[in-house]
Amino acid sequence: MILFSLFFTFLLIGMVSFGGGYAMLPLFERMVVIEQGWLTRSLFIDMIALSQVTPGPIAINSATFIGFQIASVPGAMVSTVGVVFVPFFLVLTVSKYTQKFKESKVVKGIFIGLKPALVGMIFSSVASIASDALIDFKAYIILFLLVFLLWKVKMHPILVIIISGIIGFFVY
Amino acid sequence: MEKPSLLRLLLTFMKIGAFTFGGGYAMIPVFEREFVKRYGYIKEEEFADILAMVQSLPGVIAINFAVFIGLRLRGLKGALTTAFGMALPSFIIIIVIAIFFFQYIDNPAIEAIFNGVRISVVALIGTAGVKLFKQNKHLQGIFIASLTFALVFSVGVHPFFVIVFMALFGYMIYSVNEVKNYDSV
Numbered sequence: 001m002i003l004f005s006l007f008f009t010f011l012l013i014g015m016v017s018f019g020g021g022y023a024m025l026p027l028f029e030r031m032v033v034i035e036q037g038w039l040t041r042s043l044f045i046d047m048i049a050l051s052q053v054t055p056g057p058i059a060i061n062s063a064t065f066i067g068f069q070i071a072s073v074p075g076a077m078v079s080t081v082g083v084v085f086v087p088f089f090l091v092l093t094v095s096k097y098t099q100k101f102k103e104s105k106v107v108k109g110i111f112i113g114l115k116p117a118l119v120g121m122i123f124s125s126v127a128s129i130a131s132d133a134l135i136d137f138k139a140y141i142i143l144f145l146l147v148f149l150l151w152k153v154k155m156h157p158i159l160v161i162i163i164s165g166i167i168g169f170f171v172y
Numbered sequence: 173m174e175k176p177s178l179l180r181l182l183l184t185f186m187k188i189g190a191f192t193f194g195g196g197y198a199m200i201p202v203f204e205r206e207f208v209k210r211y212g213y214i215k216e217e218e219f220a221d222i223l224a225m226v227q228s229l230p231g232v233i234a235i236n237f238a239v240f241i242g243l244r245l246r247g248l249k250g251a252l253t254t255a256f257g258m259a260l261p262s263f264i265i266i267i268v269i270a271i272f273f274f275q276y277i278d279n280p281a282i283e284a285i286f287n288g289v290r291i292s293v294v295a296l297i298g299t300a301g302v303k304l305f306k307q308n309k310h311l312q313g314i315f316i317a318s319l320t321f322a323l324v325f326s327v328g329v330h331p332f333f334v335i336v337f338m339a340l341f342g343y344m345i346y347s348v349n350e351v352k353n354y355d356s357v
Contacts, residue, residue: 016335020233021195022300026324027331045290050269051195052296056262057234058195064266069274076267080259087231088255091239092248094225102221105350106343107228113342115304116313117335120320122301126294127325133290142288146295158193161292168288169281 002071003078009036010063010082017083021051021058023118025125028062038070041132048129053158059083142167175245176213178253185238185257190265196233203237213245234258312345 009031017024025048032038039047051061060080067079094101101107134140146164149155155163176184184206192199200223207214214222222244226236235255242254276282308317320338323329 012332014231016230016332017232018230018335019227019304020197022297025297027335030331042286042290045293046273046286048293048297049286049289050266050273052293053193054262054265054269055191055193056189056195056265057199057232057258059232060235060259060262061266064263065270068267068270073267076263080263084232084235084255084259087229087236088239088251090229090231091225091236092243092251094229095240095243098221098225101225101228105346109343109346110339111228111342112312112346113316113338113340114335116308116316117320117338117342119301119305119308119313119317120322121324121331121335122297122304123317124321124325126298126301127321129290129297130294133294135287139287139291142291143295146292147298150295150299157296160295161289164288164292164295165285166288168285168291172284172287 003074005036006067006070006075007078007082010067010079011085013063014059014083015086017059018114019118021062022125023121024059026121026128029125029128032066038066041128045129045133049161053161138171142171176211178246178249181242181246181250182253182257185242185254186261189234189258190261192234196237199234199237203241207241214241218244316341 013024013027013031016027029041029044033041033044047062047065048058050065051058054061060083063079063083064076067075067077069075071078134143142164145167146160149160149163150157188199188202188206192202204219208216208219222237222240226233226240229236235258238254238258239251242250242252244250246253305317308314316338320334323334324331
């Protein structure tokens with residue numbers, strides 16, 4: 001039952017995705033690309049770029065994109081509902097105990113481990129995506145240029161993605 | 173103070189969802205402008221509280237924010253309305269894009285463009301990683317980050333278990349430090 005496995009996959013992703021879109025990419029890649037084979041790794045990277053240049057939350061964009069590709073509109077719906085399902089109920093619960101939650105030692109403790117773990121997650125995503133995106137020597141030069149635009153020129157990420165597309169069109 | 177109607181909540185969140193690029197963190201100032209500054213529905217301190225909680229909960233940051241605000245202003249119905257309003261524009265826009273994308277994916281020009289775009293994804297995510305790393309530049313943080321990287325990327329352990337393990341590990345470190353501090357008092 002494809003709709004059920006879409007729902008369940010995105011439910012699990014939603015449950016442990018701390019720190020916003022990027023930190024959950026390794027989990028996305030593992031479950032959606034490697035385990036389920038719903039996307040090739042190249043398509044997965046394209047999807048990240050598309051989620052970035054379109055408005056809205058990155059995780060919703062990704063869930064909709066994958067769900068739609070696998071099972072059309074119903075697939076997009078169950079994936080999107082799946083990714084927000086557990087957090088929705090968590091917010092309902094936590095909002096009743098705001099004060100307790102703020103002072104909770106368990107929450108504080110957990111984040112001592114989680115915050116740096118997210119750094120490791122993001123870099124493992126970078127490493128895996130780089131192995132697929134940096135196809136030749138030219139790609140390394142382009143990467144160097146794009147990093148320069150992002151860090152030194154402080155160019156807007158969407159503009160950097162558009163420029164990379166234009167460069168790709170002429171170079172490849 | 174007058175509470176916004178469900179329709180107003182729906183429209184406000186749809187507007188934010190449709191016009192804010194860059195995901196959850198980019199939306200935080202927009203929420204603040206709309207709900208704290210413009211209409212005064214939520215007080216400044218309350219907004220800071222919500223922000224802190226959203227960052228400590230799993231899930232989609234923008235949606236969690238929407239649910240908190242909806243719940244605060246109009247109860248469960250409000251929460252459902254705001255979550256729906258937040259997700260709907262993305263949902264429609266992505267489906268339209270996906271339809272075109274899969275039609276033209278085999279076109280060599282599109283393939284060339286995406287060969288370039290994929291490189292920018294490396295640069296963007298790398299930048300996010302470096303920024304987050306700078307906030308964790310202590311010995312313990314570097315150790316946990318490296319261990320996570322090794323487990324996920326090199327060994328290939330399922331990221332789900334690594335996240336759960338690191339959360340428990342963090343709690344353990346915290347508890348041990350608590351006991352130590354208690355002893356030294």
